[in-house]
Structure formats: C-alpha cells, structure tokens
Amino acid sequence: MPVTVIIGAQWGDEGKGKIVDMLTDRVDMVARYQGGANAGHTVVVDGEVYILHLIPSGILHTGKVCVIGNGVVVDPEALIREIDELEGRGFSVKGRLFVSSRAHLIAPYHKIMDVAGETASGAGKIGTTGRGIGPAYADKAARLGVRIGDLFRPDYLRERVAAALAPKNALLTHLYGQKPVDIDEAVEWYLAQAVRLADYAADTGELLRHALRDDKEILAEGAQGSMLDVDHGTFPYVTSSTATVGGAVAGLGIPPMEIKRVIAIMKAYTTRVGEGPFPTELTEGDGPRLRKLGGEFGATTGRPRRCGWFDAVVGRYAVEINGVSEIALTKLDVLDGFDEIPVCVDYAIDGKRLGRMPEDMSLLDKVTPVYETMKGWNASTTETDRYSDLPENARRYIGRIEELVGAKISIVSTGKARDATILRW
Numbered sequence: 399m400p401v402t403v404i405i406g407a408q409w410g411d412e413g414k415g416k417i418v419d420m421l422t423d424r425v426d427m428v429a430r431y432q433g434g435a436n437a438g439h440t441v442v443v444d445g446e447v448y449i450l451h452l453i454p455s456g457i458l459h460t461g462k463v464c465v466i467g468n469g470v471v472v473d474p475e476a477l478i479r480e481i482d483e484l485e486g487r488g489f490s491v492k493g494r495l496f497v498s499s500r501a502h503l504i505a506p507y508h509k510i511m512d513v514a515g516e517t518a519s520g521a522g523k524i525g526t527t528g529r530g531i532g533p534a535y536a537d538k539a540a541r542l543g544v545r546i547g548d549l550f551r552p553d554y555l556r557e558r559v560a561a562a563l564a565p566k567n568a569l570l571t572h573l574y575g576q577k578p579v580d581i582d583e584a585v586e587w588y589l590a591q592a593v594r595l596a597d598y599a600a601d602t603g604e605l606l607r608h609a610l611r612d613d614k615e616i617l618a619e620g621a622q623g624s625m626l627d628v629d630h631g632t633f634p635y636v637t638s639s640t641a642t643v644g645g646a647v648a649g650l651g652i653p654p655m656e657i658k659r660v661i662a663i664m665k666a667y668t669t670r671v672g673e674g675p676f677p678t679e680l681t682e683g684d685g686p687r688l689r690k691l692g693g694e695f696g697a698t699t700g701r702p703r704r705c706g707w708f709d710a711v712v713g714r715y716a717v718e719i720n721g722v723s724e725i726a727l728t729k730l731d732v733l734d735g736f737d738e739i740p741v742c743v744d745y746a747i748d749g750k751r752l753g754r755m756p757e758d759m760s761l762l763d764k765v766t767p768v769y770e771t772m773k774g775w776n777a778s779t780t781e782t783d784r785y786s787d788l789p790e791n792a793r794r795y796i797g798r799i800e801e802l803v804g805a806k807i808s809i810v811s812t813g814k815a816r817d818a819t820i821l822r823w
C-alpha cells in the first residue's frame with residue numbers, strides 16, 4: 399500500500415492528529431499536503447499533550463521522516479517555533495523533517511491582509527483563523543507568492559517581494575486605511591527566515607517519488623476537512639486549499655495511481671468553527687452539552703466550536719468525492735451519556751426531501767435536517783479497545799453510520815490516548 403491518504407470528512411477538527419499518529423508506526427514517511435498553521439492537530443503521547451500546526455504528527459515517532467509538501471503555505475515563524483518546541487521536548491527534527499522549496503511562504507503582511515479583509519467584510523466575514531492562509535494562496539494563484547526556494551536567492555527575492563507588495567500596499571493605504579508595508583523590512587524579514595529554514599528546504603516531491611520507487615510506505619496527511627475544501631466545501635465559507643484527496647497529488651507531487659487507500663476521519667457528531675452553513679447545528683441544549691463533553695474548543699484559536707448531531711449527508715458526500723476506502727470514527731465516547739442520538743439522514747426544504755448534497759451550498763442555510771433517532775447506550779465506552787466490548791447500541795450506531803455513508807468504519811477512537819482505539823481489520 400504505497401500511499402495512504404488521511405482526510406477530514408466534515409468541517410475539520412475530526413481528530414486526524416491522533417489517527418495519523420497511530421498509523422505512523424506502519425509507514426516510513428508522513429507528508430502534509432495542504433493548509434498551513436490554521437490547522438491544529440492535538441496528539442497525546444504518554445500523557446503529554448502536543449499541538450502541532452504545520453509539522454506532521456509523525457515527527458513524534460523516532461526515525462520517521464516527515465515532509466511539508468509544496469501544497470502547504472508555510473508560516474516560517476510558526477514552523478521554527480514548532481521545531482524549537484519539539485527539540486526542547488527531546489525530539490530530533492533536523493534530518494527528519496523536509497520542507498518543499500516550492501512551498502509558498504506566509505509573511506506578516508498576509509496576516510495583516512487576512513485580518514483587514516475580514517474586518518472590512520463585516521457581517522459577511524468568513525471567520526478565518528487570521529493566519530494569513532487566504533492571502534497567501536491568493537498570492538500563489540496570482541503568481542505573486544514567495545516560495546521557500548526564493549529565500550536563497552536574495553536578488554530574486556527582492557523582485558518577488560516588490561511584486562507582491564505593490565497591490566497590497568495600494569489596498570492597505572487606499573482601502574483599509576493602514577500603513578504600507580516597507581519593502582526593506584519585508585526582505586530583511588524573509589532573509590532572517592532563510593537562516594533557519596536552510597536546514598530543512600528540499601525537493602520533497604523528488605524525495606517522495608524516490609521513496610515510492612523504493613517501495614516505501616507514505617501517509618499523506620490532509621488538514622481541515624472536505625466541507626472546507628475550496629471547491630467541494632461550503633463555498634465561500636471554506637479554507638483556500640484542496641482539503642479533499644486530490645490535494646495530496648498536487649500538494650506533494652506524487653502520481654495519483656500510487657494512492658491505494660483513503661481513510662476518512664469522521665467525528666461521531668459534527669462540529670465547525672467560523673461562519674457558514676451547518677444544518678445539524680444545535681445552538682442550545684445538546685449543542686453546548688456536546689461542546690463541554692467533547693472539549694470542543696479550537697486547538698489553534700481557542701474559539702468555541704459549533705456542535706451538532708452526525709450528518710450522514712455530509713458523510714456520504716465526503717465518501718463519494720474522496721473515494722473513501724474506510725473510515726475512522728472518532729470521539730464515540732463523547733456520546734456515552736445521551737439517551738437518544740439523532741442522526742441526520744437527509745435534508746428537506748418545505749417538506750420536500752433533497753436526497754443529496756445540493757450544489758448550491760447556500761441552500762444548506764434553508765434546509766431542515768431529517769433525523770432518524772437512535773437509542774443511546776448510557777454506558778462508558780471510554781478507552782474501550784475491543785469492538786465486542788462496545789455496548790450493543792453503540793455497535794448499532796456504528797453500523798447505521800456505515801450503511802448511511804457507504805463505507806466501512808475500520809477504526810473507532812474512544813479516547814485521546816493512542817491505545818484508546820478499536821481496530822477492525
């Protein structure tokens with residue numbers, strides 16, 4: 399199985415970090431393919447909590463090679479902070495982490511543009527993480543971005559920065575009423591990053607292709623989730639990258655035929671951060687209860703996550719667009735104390751069932767979820783590691799989700815620790 403891709407099947411925060419960490423033992427390399435420091439992957443190892451934003455959680459496994467691919471937008475200050483923290487906690491990073499020279503950089507001016515753009519949008523804001531993600535990807539598409547490889551060619555770097563700053567300074571001064579960004583300061587900032595990044599920059603596409611040629615196993619790690627994908631998600635309330643499986647091919651530089659397995663991570667209920675439609679959202683009662691029980695606060699921004707019941711329309715859609723071969727269902731234990739657990743099986747507008755995910759995502763604001771109510775199990779599943787030890791109603795819940803979304807649940811996560819996991823293969 400040369401390449402296994404891990405994707406989030408909902409709006410992010412499905413618990414990908416733990417599953418990637420768990421599967422890392424079975425692979426040689428872990429490669430992140432899109433997004434940036436907007437992601438926050440929480441992993442608990444021997445009771446120690448690690449929150450990683452850019453570096454694949456595979457770094458916590460001695461000897462595994464980790465890659466940040468060309469499809470990622472890299473905030474070098476965030477990356478260096480993460481490297482320093484890992485090294486401070488005893489992990490070797492140099493020689494095990496490689497960052498694509500083709501990856502675009504996020505500079506302080508991207509964060510300024512992100513926040514200024516959101517402020518100017520008022521009620522129409524996206525609710526971004528403010529990490530400069532959208533403006534950095536916009537620069538990449540507009541061919542105004544600065545790539546990691548550019549840091550090592552100072553004259554060319556200055557040209558790139560001048561091109562990037564011209565339209566931004568016009569916007570900052572004329573539209574947003576802010577100070578322009580000084581080119582000398584910006585170039586100096588970039589050059590300061592070069593000093594630390596030099597040890598990590600590489601042609602990671604070639605590294606991965608050579609590894610595949612040598613029959614190495616690669617885990618490709620997606621960030622965010624399918625409903626935040628720039629094409630297939632709840633546009634415009636999405637992130638600016640391809641969080642679905644296709645992002646792995648473009649964002650790592652590997653051939654599609656090498657992907658043999660796609661594992662979708664789905665939380666046993668649904669959450670989302672930021673603005674945008676969310677049909678099964680529960681603003682009162684069980685919503686806040688799920689938030690409290692599940693500790694649903696953003697790992698990156700600390701924002702409270704919006705919570706609701708499992709949405710099988712979303713799940714089925716994610717299975718279809720990603721060609722999901724199996725599912726990891728996470729946080730099952732959060733549902734332990736509920737007498738009844740509704741599952742959204744379809745959407746309806748004016749009593750008429752849609753039977754599918756509408757392509758006009760604005761309809762998601764108008765739909766009413768059609769629920770099927772499952773009996774709860776009122777027993778602790780926390781840290782259960784055998785499927786047969788799960789209460790019957792929990793097994794029924796799992797079976798019904800499999801039927802509704804059309805893929806097998808081969809991993810069930812019942813707690814934060816590595817071994818709080820049921821494997822069904």
Ligand code: IMP
Nearest residue numbers: 410436437525526527531636637671672
């Ligand atoms: P951006 O990626 O910062 O531009 O934010 C765009 C949208 O994606 C906002 O709704 C964010 O809350 C959401 N988002 C970005 N990264 C994550 C993540 O890792 N988990 C959950 N939501 C995210």
